[in-house]
Amino acid sequence: MTTTPDQPESTEPAPETPPVEASTASTAGPPPRRRLMRSRDDEMIAGVAGGIAEYFDLDPVLVRVAFVVLALVTSGTAIVAYIIAWIVMPEAGAGDSAARAAGTAEPRAPRRSTGAAAGIVWGVILISVGTMVLLSRLDITLPEWNAVLSGGLILLGVLIIFEARRGLNGGLVTLAVALSVILGAAAFVDFKFNSGFGDRQVVVTRAADLEDSYSHAFGSMTVDLRNLEATEGQTKVSVSVAFGDITVRLPEGVPYRINANSAFGSVDAPEFDADGIAVERSYRSEGYDQATRRVEIDVSVAFGSARVR
Amino acid sequence: MSDQSFHPGAALTGLIFVVLGVLFLTDALGAAEWRYDLLLPGVLIALGVAAIAGALWRARDA
Numbered sequence: 001m002t003t004t005p006d007q008p009e010s011t012e013p014a015p016e017t018p019p020v021e022a023s024t025a026s027t028a029g030p031p032p033r034r035r036l037m038r039s040r041d042d043e044m045i046a047g048v049a050g051g052i053a054e055y056f057d058l059d060p061v062l063v064r065v066a067f068v069v070l071a072l073v074t075s076g077t078a079i080v081a082y083i084i085a086w087i088v089m090p091e092a093g094a095g096d097s098a099a100r101a102a103g104t105a106e107p108r109a110p111r112r113s114t115g116a117a118a119g120i121v122w123g124v125i126l127i128s129v130g131t132m133v134l135l136s137r138l139d140i141t142l143p144e145w146n147a148v149l150s151g152g153l154i155l156l157g158v159l160i161i162f163e164a165r166r167g168l169n170g171g172l173v174t175l176a177v178a179l180s181v182i183l184g185a186a187a188f189v190d191f192k193f194n195s196g197f198g199d200r201q202v203v204v205t206r207a208a209d210l211e212d213s214y215s216h217a218f219g220s221m222t223v224d225l226r227n228l229e230a231t232e233g234q235t236k237v238s239v240s241v242a243f244g245d246i247t248v249r250l251p252e253g254v255p256y257r258i259n260a261n262s263a264f265g266s267v268d269a270p271e272f273d274a275d276g277i278a279v280e281r282s283y284r285s286e287g288y289d290q291a292t293r294r295v296e297i298d299v300s301v302a303f304g305s306a307r308v309r
Numbered sequence: 310m311s312d313q314s315f316h317p318g319a320a321l322t323g324l325i326f327v328v329l330g331v332l333f334l335t336d337a338l339g340a341a342e343w344r345y346d347l348l349l350p351g352v353l354i355a356l357g358v359a360a361i362a363g364a365l366w367r368a369r370d371a
Contacts, residue, residue, distance in 0.1 A: 144337055144338070146333070146336075146337035147334055147337035147338050149333070150330050150331075150333035150334035150336075150337050151330065151334060152330075153326055153327075153329060153330030153333060154326075154327050154330030154331060154334065155330075156323075156326055156330075157323045157324065157325070157326030157327030157328075157329075157330055158323065158327060159323070160319060160320075160322055160323030160326060161319070161320050161323035161324060161327070162323075163319065163323075164316050164317070164319035164320040164323060167316055167319060168316060168318065168319040168322065169319070173322060176326040180326065180329050180352055180355070181352065183329075183333045184329075184333075184352040187333060187336055187343070278350075
């Protein structure tokens with residue numbers, strides 16, 4: 001490099017191109033695009049809620065509560081949405097918020113270890129649900145799934161105690177909470193998980209064909225009693241639903257009594273609505289007590305909805 | 310996070326779920342008949358205790 005008498009002036013940084021600006025020239029232009037990613041720093045199960053909270057700058061607890069409420073209100077559909085989000089949302093790196101804001105990639109820190117317990121539990125859950133649906137579709141008599149699920153809750157509790165050596169395992173606790181609420185609601189309305197899945201329609205015209213109870217775990221079911229020829233005395237039937245929706249068509253011309261029982265769901269009947277937490281309602285149509293032929297219907301809802309028409 | 314220390318709050322949380330599981334199991338097998346109108350709020354109380362245990366753990370951890 002040659003020197004000139006003007007060199008001292010030329011070494012002065014030009015106001016238009018200061019060194020700092022030159023070093024960051026590659027990041028100039030449009031701001032880095034924010035990406036929706038699963039959080040690794042704030043995760044209870046898979047970091048979906050934590051990632052959404054970071055993306056929208058919300059409190060992650062609020063997002064989790066919203067997920068739980070949505071899961072209850074939508075009869076479990078939000079759980080499917082969570083699993084889909086788990087699959088499609090990429091996982092962020094450690095310290096992801098700052099990295100994403102700066103548009104720079106940082107090497108990943110070692111992931112917080114939650115042990116193999118969560119993976120085992122999720123595997124058992126998926127296998128159990130798949131087995132339940134498969135056996136139901138094949139019309140194979142199901143075992144006592146309420147007992148199996150209760151055993152699963154005990155297993156979760158034992159795993160949480162085991163994991164206490166390393167702290168509180170949020171993923172296991174979330175699963176245990178969800179399972180506790182499901183089992184509690186099912187027990188409250190005396191629902192058995194041995195029942196069906198998908199859509200089902202039952203039309204009964206003869207009292208002899210009427211089963212003692214009809215129950216449905218997921219999906220929709222219709223029990224049509226409109227043309228039921230009731231026999232002398234009282235005909236009784238129980239209808240229950242866990243997460244789906246169920247419709248009961250009342251027998252025409254026959255006095256009836258409805259006993260509605262809702263844990264977290266809703267019952268929509270001609271004379272009343274029953275929704276909320278642990279609600280019990282009963283209604284007798286006109287002339288029920290004096291009728292020689294009458295029908296009593298128990299309607300139980302754990303999380304779904306029932307319509308009686 | 311202090312991964313190496315045993316936390317009694319987490320153990321209590323696990324114990325609560327074990328007890329709940331036993332209650333549900335005995336009912337499902339017909340070994341006992343529980344009053345679920347009392348048990349359902351009991352579940353909520355137990356879950357609240359578990360939540361407090363978790364919160365205390367995180368507060369200690371912070």
